[in-house]
Amino acid sequence: MKKTYIKYDINAACRAIMQEQLTGLGIDYELEELGEIVIKKKVPPAIFMTLQANLKRYGIDILDDQKSQLIQRIKNTIIDMVGRDKLPSSKISHYLAERLQMNYNYISAVFSEHTHTSIENYIILQKIERAKKLLLHDLSLTEISHLLSYSSVAHLSGQFKKMTGLSPSAFKKIISERKKIAHTN
């Protein structure tokens, strides 16, 4: 048995699935950035339900109420921001307000009210999730701290420890030992 690895672009995969499904059901649509879709003509409820069920198999949910849509837009914007090669140099609150075209205090309040976390903590969470992936791709802490705009390796390690309770090296050791076990079984 041979194991190979795949590299994937989640955004492209999602767009391809959406195009396939929407076209397949004869829905007139336009795909915009960050998970937004404009449906141009009214879709009969039965077709909408089929679409919902089809997308569910891929782990895609259609959000219909406005607050959950807004929260998802905030999350998508943060994920997009953290996934870039360089984080924005402007203040993050300004950056989000500009991209979402909304007052930051409002965005921040809605987010905290509905998610069990705050925008600030959510950004840290997403940054550390990206740091984990980069660590497992054998990037050094210095390289990762540059990519994620940390002022120092100490700052990155500190946030990593806060979010996981582990040092980056202890984290890496656990994951690599798990992989070894999976290989031998």
Next chain:
Amino acid sequence: MAKEGKMHIVLADDDQDDRELFREAIEELNLDVELTLFKNGDELLDYLHDPGNEKLPHILFLDLNMLCTKYDDCLTEIRRHSRFKDLSIAIYSSSSSETDVHATFVGGANIYIKKPNDFEVLKQSLREVLKINWQFHTSGLDKGTFLFRI
């Protein structure tokens, strides 16, 4: 929190006092939760393996030294099944030995909580754990690299 739904929590612990304390701590957090308690590993596994039970909990707290007669080790038994691949497992243990912590993480645990002696600390730890676990659940983050020690 109504928008993102109710949190379903399961605890399996063979110590009655610990179960009571856990329940009280969870209740005092005032979150929208449903808590299910089991007295041993056998009861827990019967529940998880029940084909009528389609919805898995959002998080499972597992006492490390709990009795389990049918299997050597609950954690290994649960992780053996791909159906439970994305189930968050929190080890809830009186041990803080580095060997135990490391071994359970390698064995597939996501979270390791040392049972605190102080009730307020317990509440605070549970709040932290539930909050971070909820983010992994609602944002579809990678459970394969979800590790948290408190």
